[in-house]
Amino acid sequence: MSEYQYHEFRAVDRPLTPQQQAELRSRSSRATITATSFINEYHWGDLKGDPLDWMQRYFDAHVYSANWGTCSLLLRLPISALDKATLDPFTLPSRSGAQSGFIDAFGVTPTTDHWIVYWGFNDDSGEFERFWCYEDGPGWMDSLLPLRDELLRGDTRPLYLGWLARVCNGELGDDDIEPPMPTGLGTLTPAQSDLTEFLQIDSDWLAAAASASPALPDHETIDPDLDAWIALQTLESMQTTTRLLLEGRSQEAERTLRQRYLAWQREHSSKPKSSPLPRRTVAEIDAARAIARVRRLELERQRREAEEAKRRAERKQQMERLAASSDMAWAAIDQTLQRGSGHAYDQALQAVKDLAEAMDQAGRKAEFQTGLIKLLSVHGKRGAWMKRLAKAGIQAGEI
Known part of the structure; x- marks a missing residue:
């Protein structure tokens, strides 16, 4: 299988100048380049440039995906949008010295005028099907770009999700402390939900973390x-x-x-100042994760049982309708068999099975046998058809 890499850059705050577009064109003759974007797929080569350098010079967002199981998101924000004190708790190295064997899942790079925030995922196991074909890159930019506006508005949930991705990536140890808990972690925005999918954040870890997050305030509440x-x-x-x-x-x-x-x-502020929420260790969140897993599995079991009960009820109603119109069903089977093809025999066999189930459910087994004998009196010499009935265990005179 050939390599596949997808790069998409987006300019948001300021469009690219003609000179900048020309500079980018000199790096790629095949890329789609506009005043606001650079998009290209690579199957045998690579990007002739450093994404981080391009982010500093040209763009506000970058999405990357490769079919060996690596993806990343870069967002550039004005330096005034976030302060170091806000960012540090999400990016501090592990106090226990824990390290992952993969690329970092989250980080922040400061420049003179901007913060460049990074989220990444590496699928070393090869279990995620999204990377198996040449389709993972397109679409992520439109899904994830709203995160930039959310960060600019002071929403720190994308930062917390980055920290949680570090936990899932093995970068933090049991004694490490979570960053300040954002409000509304249990009710993510569409872009934030897409980020959890992009980073393959374990749903049980997310549920455990979100269990301590206050609910979002009512939008109708007047400040x-x-x-x-x-x-x-x-x-x-x-x-x-x-x-x-x-x-x-x-x-x-x-x-x-x-x-x-x-x-x-x-x-x-006229509001009473609330005490900051206690910050948990990774081990404490992990304990909550075990509880979240049990709850999730129970909900999934209940959902499966409800779906199966619904399926059985629908099947029962379907069989009741079929038994009520058994004469029409036998006539339809007769017409199907008259076509004399293998496909027709397969269709007729399934129809006979359904009718047998319907008549059995209605307590009319003997009536089914009478109908089958009548059918075989006309079509009993069709060898291929009779072999299908025998293989299915359906014979005249047997229930």
């Missing part, structure tokens, strides 16, 4: 601090925000406003 903060804004600050909006820099405008509001809220 009592917001009006008070807006009333304090100067004409100059509002004019600055308006200019950003009119220049097409709405994300920057929202990010700036949100950061200013959150900073003010920390100092002046």
Whole structure:
């Protein structure tokens, strides 16, 4: 099987200039290059460039997938969007010295103006079918790119999922401490759910971690601090925000406003300050994972039983309808056998089996035998048909 690598880059905050597009074209004659993207598949070669360097120079997002079981996501965010104190708890090395034999599952690289956040997965086992064909790369960018906006709005759930991927990757030991717990880990956004799939995060680990996460606040709940903060804004600050909006820099405008509001809220909020949630060790989350696994298996058992009960009920109703129209069923079998082909014999055999089940369920076995004898009086000399009946254990005079 030949190699397959998929690279997709996306520019969000600023489109590529014609000169930048020309620079990228000099690296690939086959890639699809636009003012906002670079997309290419490689089957025998490789990207003629360093994705991290391209992220620093050109792009805000990068998705990579290879058919040997490796995938990664890079997102570039303005340095002002996150602070080091927020990021550090998610990226600290293991205090126990635990190390994975694979590439890191999560990390952050600072540049002069940006943070470049990395998520990655490596399937050394070869068990994940998504990597077995040339289809894993396309589509991930559109699914995962909304994570960037979520991070810009202060949602740290994608960071926590990165830390959890490190746990699943064997990078952390039992004594390592989880980062601050985000709100709403039990109700992920579509992009965050896609990230768990992209990174193959174990569902039991996720459930165990999320069990300590507070629920998201009701969107209809009015923030009592917001009006008070807006009333304090100067004409100059509002004019600055308006200019950003009119220049097409709405994300920057929202990010700036949100950061200013959150900073003010920390100092002046009328809400009672809540105590930070206790942070668990990996071992404590692992204990909760065992409970989550038992709960999941029980729910799966209940779901299977419900589906089987539904299937049996539907089958029972189907057999009742078939028994009620047995004369039509025999006539249909007769017409099928008249075609005289192997396919027709197979269809007729299945119809006879269904009718036998339906008549048995209705307590009309003798009536089924009468119908079968009548059918064989017409078609009993069809050798191939009779062999099928014999192999199925259906004979006239037997129930």
